[in-house]
Amino acid sequence: MTSEKPTMIEMRDVHKYYGDYHALRGINGTIRAGEFFSLLGPSGCGKTTLLRTIAGFEDISGGMIMIDGKNMAGVPANVRPTNMVFQSYAIFPHLTVAQNVGFGLRRDPRPKAEKQREVDEALEMVGLKGYGNRAAHALSGGQRQRVALARALILKPKVLLLDEPLSALDKKMREQMQMELIKLQRQVGITFILVTHDQEEALVMSDRIAVMFEGGIAQLADPETLYRRPNSRQVADFIGTMNFMPAKIVAETGDLVEVDSQGFGHVTLQGSQCMGTPGSNGSSIGFRPETLTILFENQQAVDRESMATVEEVVYYGDMTYYDVRIDGMTSPVRISMRNVFGRPVLDIGNRARVAWSPGALVLFR
Amino acid sequence: MKRSPILGAYAVAYLLFLYGPILILPLFAFNDSRIVAFPLSGFTTQWFGEMWADANLRKALGNSLIIALSTATISTALGIFAARSSVRYRWPGKAVVMGMIMVPLVLPEMIVAMALLVVLLTIGVPLSIFTIILGHVLICMPFAVAILTSAFQSLDKSLEEAALDLGETQISTFQLIVLPLVMPGILSAFLITFTISIDEFIIANFLGKGDPILSVYIFGQFRFPAKVPSMLALGTLLVLFSICMLAIAEYFRRRGIAKTGGKDSGGFL
Incomplete structure (x- = not known):
């Protein structure tokens, strides 16, 4: 079913060094258009580093990353077709909710009213209708996350990157947001790449999962295959x-x-x-x-x-x-x-x- | 918990010793007598008038304002560069350079002033208001850098990445995100360095050419008993001014912390 989808991101032998530290050790893999993809692994396995290289916040030391058929070497973050939801949400505290959500439209030449309508639509999509004039620093954790989502999605990126977006929420809220994210992803049809250390979260949400250990992908498969046919004891031990x-x-x-x-x-x-x-x-x-x-x-x-x-x-x-x-x-x-x-x-x-x-x-x- | 009454008495005595003399200042500034002694003889605002009528004092005040404003502007601007670069970037010798900037905080000001004087005279720079500004920037930098470093540190790096991610450039990100969020720190640094500069005496005395400078002028006027009450009046105004400046600086510092959602980790007030 998913195999018919075209390739969105292709990673070929991606390496990343921080000084002597080898953070990514030859990542190979393909992420398909419109799929919910997770990078799963313990802390320090390189999953966030890999996400940040896709976003363009980190250069790669070797290999190649292609997004939608284009080589991303030397392409800075601000012109890549990706947007990111940060672990800390990175809501601009001195702006209102609407200013945060509309931040990416600043350079958009369309008339103000049209942009305003898009901001309203984005807020409605994440369940924050009518919150536009609130001060961003007065929001709760769950609301900040929704603002971060709306702000990233308003630019209609080809790929949405989510860096442990649910880790700061309590259990109930987390489970609710998991369901909402799945629904949202189906609704907008954008490729989502989620970084998480929570194997249950990855199993629940993803179409496919890359399990990472020590800078490499140990297994890349759909949740059922990962669970039933883990390809190593290490993967088997990490999942369930x-x-x-x-x-x-x-x-x-x-x-x-x-x-x-x-x-x-x-x-x-x-x-x-x-x-x-x-x-x-x-x-x-x-x-x-x-x-x-x-x-x-x-x-x-x-x-x-x-x-x-x-x-x-x-x-x-x-x-x-x-x-x-x-x-x-x-x-x-x-x-x-x-x-x-x-x-x-x-x-x-x-x-x-x-x-x-x-x-x-x-x-x- | 039971506490010894001695500790309470000690605290009161300590505060009295610290702030009592300052409270005497306004008391005698409004006292209707040229002699600074108890008992008080009556209320007057005469000394404030006399103070303002003094042309030299007005000249000194003007010079001091030029020095303090210049010092605050230069040390805050330099402090922004130093703090930003020390918080955000890695470069060789950073610890040493940042340490050197902070050293004047613990060096005796007398030594700094003497050393500067010798160097300036040796290389032939004529003493002027400019040389005083130079000295003041040197001693104000540690304060500016300390305040600004904490302002830049409380700034979440992912805020800048988010702005980049949403299509802004490095420069527009600095304007749109970084500057507004560290502005309270910048104001705070400006006000504190201004306050330090305006009542600084040693450097103003050593590196000046003889133009009247407020602190030096006040010191000189104390030799004439007749001038003492009007100097007390001036002192009263300066105390009030300093308190206002520090309060405003602290207000901005705290507002900055509240805005960025951080926790207060202490400050100057």
Whole structure:
């Protein structure tokens, strides 16, 4: 579906040095027109630096960035077809809300009334109708963010850059703004690039995500692929929770890999479940907590079934997390279960039947 | 918490010692007697009239205003360059250069004045109001730079980037965003350097050619007992003026902090 969209940004072997510090180490990737793209990673991974090189606030030390088919080398920020929503929002404190939103139209030769109408429309779009004459420094955090959005979108950029725009908001407000941003992006159809360290936020909002570690992109994929088929233990660990068990590759025949692992015994995996390069030592299998199910009473496993002992119970209301040790494993694994009315929550020490499927396992080698 | 009454008494005594003499100034400026002594003998505004009738004093005031306005303008303008460059840019030897600018703050003014005098005479610069301005700029720069540095520091860098991002150039960004937001700091620096310059004595005395300068003139007039009351009247006005200037400077400084959404981190008042 998304693959038909044309390319908006192309990054080829982008490097950035700050003195001796190698902040971006050969970034390659394509961002498509009209997609909601996220740069996700821990602090210091280079995601903000990459965003700032796209915006034109930082020069790149090597490689090339193309926006809409044009090489951006030597093109300053003020003439790039990008606009930015800053982490601090950067609302001009000495101007009114309307003056802030209309700031980018200052050099626009159109008559004042027309520009005023555009400012009003932009304010209405972000839900701040009638706020035009307010002093900018008197706004709340959420309102500042909306002003910053309206101010950036009024220039109808090809790409909107968002630098951790939700990190300063409280949880409720953040979730509300996530939904509003998704809606807004669909409405205006502009390419959004979001920088975030919050994996949940990235999964919820993005069409595609680039996971970054130490100045490089570790994996670039849609949210579902990232979650179900992370291409390294590092990515798997950063996005959601994943259990890891040491495993030994017994045989590789064509697209099938036979693996021996604690608890699960001998399983055969498809090539698409196997990450990393064949032949390397020290492999492990990973699986998400919700891919295992505790069977109650006369429930039957669809695929495989093992016996396990409950070692820890964490009750979250709608969910219960169990740490169980499957017979034959040296350490417990985490299983998440949705709580269902009428079903008991197990206690520590209980024996339980656990259903699992080889198809949900991922091999990291 | 229980506090010793001695501490309270100490605080009161301290403040009295500090500000008591200044309070005496207006008291005797309005006292109907040429002799500065208690008991007070009656109310008069005669000394203010006498003061204003003194042509030399008016000349001294004029010279001092020229010096103070020039000093404030030059040191504020130079301070803007120094503060902006120290806050925003990195260049070799910055710490040393910025340190050198601040040094006159801790150097004895007497030493500065003597050194300047020797140098000026050696290289053959004639003493004038201009040389006094030169000395005053030197001792005022640390204050201007300190105030302006804090003003530039409280300016969020992303505000400038946002203006660039929205299509402005470096120069128009400076005009539209940076200047308006640091303006309170600029005004504050101007007023404080003006105040420092107008009542400065040592440099005015060493580097002047003999033109009457307010501080030097006042010192000279104190030799004549008959002139003392009118000098007290002048002093009263100067105290009032200084308080006003500092209050205005502080008002602008705080308004600047409030506007940029920062927290007050102390100041001169």
